[in-house]
Every structure is written in C-alpha cells, then in structure tokens.
Amino acid sequence: MVHTPVTHPDATTQQISKADKRHTLHPWADLATAPTDGDLVISEGEGYHVCDSDGKRYIDGIAGMWCVNIGYGNTEMAEAMARQAEKLVYYTPFGAMTNPLSAELARVLAGLTPGDLNRVQFTNSGSAAVDSAIRFVHFYFSALGKPEKKHIISRLESYHGSSYLTASLSGKQVDRTYFHYMDDIIHHISAPNPYRRDPGLSLEAYCQSLFDEFEAKIDELGPENIACFIAEPIMGSGGVLVPPPGYHKGMKALCEKYDILYILDEVVTGFGRLGHFFSAEPVWEITPDLITCAKGITSGYQPMGAVIISDRLFNQISGENAPDEAYFTNGYTYSGHPIACAAALKNIEIMQRDKICEHVQEVGPYFLEKLKTLEQYEIIGEVRGNHLMACVECNISGNPVAAEDKDITAARTVDAFCDQAGLIVRPYEALLILSPPLIIDKEGIDQLVAIMAASIEKATEKLRKEELLTA
Known part of the structure; x- marks a missing residue:
C-alpha cells in the first residue's frame, strides 16, 4: 500500500488527522483524548474566512489566535x-x-x-x-x-x-x-x-x-x-x-x-x-x-x-x-x-x-453594538469588549461571583453549534471569546452575530431538554 503524504493535495482528512494524532503534541492538548479524537484540519484561508480540509468554510472569529490582523492570503x-x-x-x-x-x-x-x-x-x-x-x-x-x-x-x-x-x-x-x-x-x-x-x-x-x-x-x-x-x-x-x-x-x-x-x-x-x-x-x-x-x-x-x-x-x-x-x-x-x-x-x-486602524475605529463600536443584542438571551450574562476584542459570557447558574459547571457547559454547547454553522469562536470556561481579523466588514459582523444568535437559541433549547436550564 502506497502512503499518501499529508502534504499531498489528495490526502484525506482522515490521513492528516491520523498522522497528527500519532506524532504531534499540541499546545493545550487534552491528553485524555489527544491520541484518539479527530482534528479540525484548517487548510486554506482568504480574507476573514478559513476552510477545513473537507472544504467547509468558516468565519474566523478569532483571527487564528488574536493575530491574523490583515487577513489570510495576502499576496x-x-x-x-x-x-x-x-x-x-x-x-x-x-x-x-x-x-x-x-x-x-x-x-x-x-x-x-x-x-x-x-x-x-x-x-x-x-x-x-x-x-x-x-x-x-x-x-x-x-x-x-x-x-x-x-x-x-x-x-x-x-x-x-x-x-x-x-x-x-x-x-x-x-x-x-x-x-x-x-x-x-x-x-x-x-x-x-x-x-x-x-x-x-x-x-x-x-x-x-x-x-x-x-x-x-x-x-x-x-x-x-x-x-x-x-x-x-x-x-x-x-x-x-x-x-x-x-x-x-x-x-x-x-x-x-x-x-x-x-x-x-x-x-x-x-x-x-x-x-x-x-x-x-x-x-x-x-x-x-x-x-x-x-x-x-x-x-x-x-x-x-x-x-x-x-x-x-x-x-x-x-x-x-x-x-x-x-x-x-x-x-x-x-x-x-x-x-x-x-x-x-x-x-x-x-x-x-489601507488605514486598518481607522477601519477598526469605525467597525469596532458596530461589532460591540451588535454583540450586545445577545444579552437578550437568558443564558448570556454579559457581552463586553473594546473594538474588535470581545467576550460573550454565559451565566445560567445566576452565580454573581464565579462560573459554575453548568455555565461552562452552556458555553461549550454554544461553541459546538457555532462550529456546525461555520463560525470559529474561542471557548474558555464559561466564555466565548471573539477577535476576528481587523479587515472584517459590517456584512461579516452581521453574519457572525447572526450565527451566534442562532447557536445560542439552539443551545438554550438543548440545555432546557437536558434540564440544565429551567423555565
């Protein structure tokens, strides 16, 4: 059997993931699941979007890791x-x-x-x-x-x-x-x-x-x-x-x-x-x-x-x-x-x-204004941030001092629905952190917030069925 290198254009996601799981130790890896769980293989990027190895397109809500400010694919x-x-x-x-x-x-x-x-x-x-x-x-x-x-x-x-x-x-x-x-x-x-x-x-x-x-x-x-x-x-x-x-x-x-x-x-x-x-x-x-x-x-x-x-x-x-x-x-x-x-x-x-800083000064307040509308949902405690740096905090426990396990579950549930809908956010404890590429426009912001709203609605329904959220 001839092995297809993972760098070959015909390599499958399964082949890439198998090689990665066998040989790579990732930052912040969950060692309990690292040897077995599948990967999200990001293979391409353009503007404020990335694509996985199966061709699915995502809004990159985190700019890689706070860093791809001018966007992907800049020649x-x-x-x-x-x-x-x-x-x-x-x-x-x-x-x-x-x-x-x-x-x-x-x-x-x-x-x-x-x-x-x-x-x-x-x-x-x-x-x-x-x-x-x-x-x-x-x-x-x-x-x-x-x-x-x-x-x-x-x-x-x-x-x-x-x-x-x-x-x-x-x-x-x-x-x-x-x-x-x-x-x-x-x-x-x-x-x-x-x-x-x-x-x-x-x-x-x-x-x-x-x-x-x-x-x-x-x-x-x-x-x-x-x-x-x-x-x-x-x-x-x-x-x-x-x-x-x-x-x-x-x-x-x-x-x-x-x-x-x-x-x-x-x-x-x-x-x-x-x-x-x-x-x-x-x-x-x-x-x-x-x-x-x-x-x-x-x-x-x-x-x-x-x-x-x-x-x-x-x-x-x-x-x-x-x-x-x-x-x-x-x-x-x-x-x-x-x-x-x-x-x-x-x-x-x-x-x-290209006056990127001036662009951020223009769209940053719009980004936070749109995200603030998510506070209408009962599982969201607060939306906060500054320009293109934001966080949506889940709070279904009502604890004013610290997040509880059910708050963390809520954030992970929202994150999973965002991923399904083509939006990458960064979950941490009860938080959903956002830092899109600085070139994102108002249309992209509207799409990002719409996906989050729909994901929060689905998560709310799921949490209620699981009796983590009571009426």
Missing part, C-alpha cells in the same frame, strides 16, 4: 517574504551583528510607541518577549546595585506566555496543571473584572479597591524588593476583562510612587485590535516603562515578538553608565530574523496604507 506579504528569502534568509544577530530589515523595523517600532520607548529587542514569540522584558528589568536593577528588587506582581486570570517564567507569571488557575511554577518572586493580585464585582460597589469604588489591594501587596513585600508590575491592557484569554476607567493610570501612578517598573503586555492589543498600533497612550493615557508585543506585528505570517524599552532605562546601564562586564546575555538565534522583519515591515505598511 503582498507572501511576495515580501519570498524576496527576502532569496536575498538573505538569515544571519546571526548576536553581539554587534545586524541586518538592514532588523534595523529598519526597530526604527519603525520606535516611531509607533509612546514617549521614549525607543530600544527594541526582537524575540520569536510573545512568551519570549515577556520573558525578555522581565530579564531586562532584573538586569537593570542589578546593574544599578539593587539586586534585591526582583519580585514581580502580576494578576489572577492574566496570561503572559507558556515558558517556565511566563507561565508562572500567568494567573489563569485553570491552566495550572501538573507543571511546576515559580512561586518565590512572583505574586498575584486580583484581576479587574467589573462584571464579577460586589453589586453594591460603584465602578469608582471598585477601582479604588483594586488600587488599595495593590498598595497593600507593595507594603507586604516591601517596595525595595519589587522590580515590576506586568499587565495586559485588556486581559485577553482570561476573558476579555476590560478594566474600569482610570485603572491603568492609577496603577501606573502607584508604580511611580514606589519605584516599580510598569510592563504593558500588548501582545494581544498591539497592532490595531483596539484601533491603534499601541493602546498605551491613546486608550489608557499612560507611557509604560516597557511594552511587549507579538502576534499582530506580522499578522501571523511569521513568528515574531519584541520588547520595547524606555531610553531612560537603557541609558542608565549603557555607555558611560554600563557596569563592569556589562554583557546583556539574553536573546535568541532568530532575533530580528530577516524574513520575519520583512513580514512585519510589510504588515505595518499595509496597515498604514
């Missing part, structure tokens, strides 16, 4: 990467070596970030960008003679990556399984989740309670021991948790008061998802000390990330101010990879030329 991107591959596929970035595209991309990024964030270290992913940001902060304080400033404050329900360090920084309890996590220098405070706040608290009072908790944690640890606070502008995979007004400004002020650096993790929100290349200044009115980014930097066409650092910090530990043996021994073989840089530069060019 300009493919051509830019191919041209660079022919010219220079790779050379080492270590020491004083560089390539023209890496230097140009660093210059362009410095022009897009607020304040004096002008120093860029390139990485291969968002996880590596956050890892590098923390390593820079530790190096910085040690170089200034303050090695005791090494503790990090993060937040529950946060997600900052899946390396050993960044998984320890992340605060999603459901993700903490049989791995080991650092717990000596990493500390978590509450996530800003207005939906789950005490019903008697105003937004202003709730926000103040978060400030008070942060300041209490600083007092507990001692500000002389704390290096940094890290925060996603909007907590992405933790449930699209939008902070109350003034949250980031208040947290930044406390960091400045206690000499704590502020890392804004824009891996998800960067490159247009909130209608701006970076949301720090135009949305949250802050200039952080460091910004991390990835995902949308190349719109998923190449793996890439970056940490962008304040000149103020860098200048204190470089040149005349450099400590003895001041080698910054952190980086990656593929930092500033020429093909990835070519993809990022072309991606930014396309976004600026």
Whole structure:
C-alpha cells in the first residue's frame, strides 16, 4: 500500500488527522483524548474566512489566535517574504551583528510607541518577549546595585506566555496543571473584572479597591524588593476583562510612587485590535516603562515578538553608565530574523496604507453594538469588549461571583453549534471569546452575530431538554 503524504493535495482528512494524532503534541492538548479524537484540519484561508480540509468554510472569529490582523492570503506579504528569502534568509544577530530589515523595523517600532520607548529587542514569540522584558528589568536593577528588587506582581486570570517564567507569571488557575511554577518572586493580585464585582460597589469604588489591594501587596513585600508590575491592557484569554476607567493610570501612578517598573503586555492589543498600533497612550493615557508585543506585528505570517524599552532605562546601564562586564546575555538565534522583519515591515505598511486602524475605529463600536443584542438571551450574562476584542459570557447558574459547571457547559454547547454553522469562536470556561481579523466588514459582523444568535437559541433549547436550564 502506497502512503499518501499529508502534504499531498489528495490526502484525506482522515490521513492528516491520523498522522497528527500519532506524532504531534499540541499546545493545550487534552491528553485524555489527544491520541484518539479527530482534528479540525484548517487548510486554506482568504480574507476573514478559513476552510477545513473537507472544504467547509468558516468565519474566523478569532483571527487564528488574536493575530491574523490583515487577513489570510495576502499576496503582498507572501511576495515580501519570498524576496527576502532569496536575498538573505538569515544571519546571526548576536553581539554587534545586524541586518538592514532588523534595523529598519526597530526604527519603525520606535516611531509607533509612546514617549521614549525607543530600544527594541526582537524575540520569536510573545512568551519570549515577556520573558525578555522581565530579564531586562532584573538586569537593570542589578546593574544599578539593587539586586534585591526582583519580585514581580502580576494578576489572577492574566496570561503572559507558556515558558517556565511566563507561565508562572500567568494567573489563569485553570491552566495550572501538573507543571511546576515559580512561586518565590512572583505574586498575584486580583484581576479587574467589573462584571464579577460586589453589586453594591460603584465602578469608582471598585477601582479604588483594586488600587488599595495593590498598595497593600507593595507594603507586604516591601517596595525595595519589587522590580515590576506586568499587565495586559485588556486581559485577553482570561476573558476579555476590560478594566474600569482610570485603572491603568492609577496603577501606573502607584508604580511611580514606589519605584516599580510598569510592563504593558500588548501582545494581544498591539497592532490595531483596539484601533491603534499601541493602546498605551491613546486608550489608557499612560507611557509604560516597557511594552511587549507579538502576534499582530506580522499578522501571523511569521513568528515574531519584541520588547520595547524606555531610553531612560537603557541609558542608565549603557555607555558611560554600563557596569563592569556589562554583557546583556539574553536573546535568541532568530532575533530580528530577516524574513520575519520583512513580514512585519510589510504588515505595518499595509496597515498604514489601507488605514486598518481607522477601519477598526469605525467597525469596532458596530461589532460591540451588535454583540450586545445577545444579552437578550437568558443564558448570556454579559457581552463586553473594546473594538474588535470581545467576550460573550454565559451565566445560567445566576452565580454573581464565579462560573459554575453548568455555565461552562452552556458555553461549550454554544461553541459546538457555532462550529456546525461555520463560525470559529474561542471557548474558555464559561466564555466565548471573539477577535476576528481587523479587515472584517459590517456584512461579516452581521453574519457572525447572526450565527451566534442562532447557536445560542439552539443551545438554550438543548440545555432546557437536558434540564440544565429551567423555565
């Protein structure tokens, strides 16, 4: 019997799935079912649609993984990467070596970030960008003679990556399984989740309670021991948790008061998802000390990330101010990879030329307005988000504090009906998370919301038959 390679156009879904199940360990795989369950094999994409290996077409409601911002099948991107591959596929970035595209991309990024964030270290992913940001902060304080400033404050329900360090920084309890996590220098405070706040608290009072908790944690640890606070502008995979007004400004002020650096993790929100290349200044009115980014930097066409650092910090530990043996021994073989840089530069060019951020500013409010109509259904607790970043939370238990098993079942049931109808959403616990490609238009938004509404109606009927939902 001749085996058909899974890359062959005549390979069947069964053949592809069999090879995948036998040989691939996927991120976030359910190990109980990984050896046996079938896969959804995504084989093609165009615009804001993808197709599976059986030819079924879906609206991609999650942009791959928050990242395919300019959409699938962009020939300009493919051509830019191919041209660079022919010219220079790779050379080492270590020491004083560089390539023209890496230097140009660093210059362009410095022009897009607020304040004096002008120093860029390139990485291969968002996880590596956050890892590098923390390593820079530790190096910085040690170089200034303050090695005791090494503790990090993060937040529950946060997600900052899946390396050993960044998984320890992340605060999603459901993700903490049989791995080991650092717990000596990493500390978590509450996530800003207005939906789950005490019903008697105003937004202003709730926000103040978060400030008070942060300041209490600083007092507990001692500000002389704390290096940094890290925060996603909007907590992405933790449930699209939008902070109350003034949250980031208040947290930044406390960091400045206690000499704590502020890392804004824009891996998800960067490159247009909130209608701006970076949301720090135009949305949250802050200039952080460091910004991390990835995902949308190349719109998923190449793996890439970056940490962008304040000149103020860098200048204190470089040149005349450099400590003895001041080698910054952190980086990656593929930092500033020429093909990835070519993809990022072309991606930014396309976004600026086609006014993608302006498009998001126009359709983002429409997206949320249409999604908000889903709150009419009894199994939906809240719809929340900002521009093209949204979450539909199921709540049939009526529990105001936390999701219960029946809420999680409701979300999974809606997700299954969405999949059948040709819409990919991202289920997490009781949440249905949405982040479509930034090029989605109002027609696509109408289709997406119509599928969700029909799926919620079917799920409601099914849940009632199963007596998980009572009249």
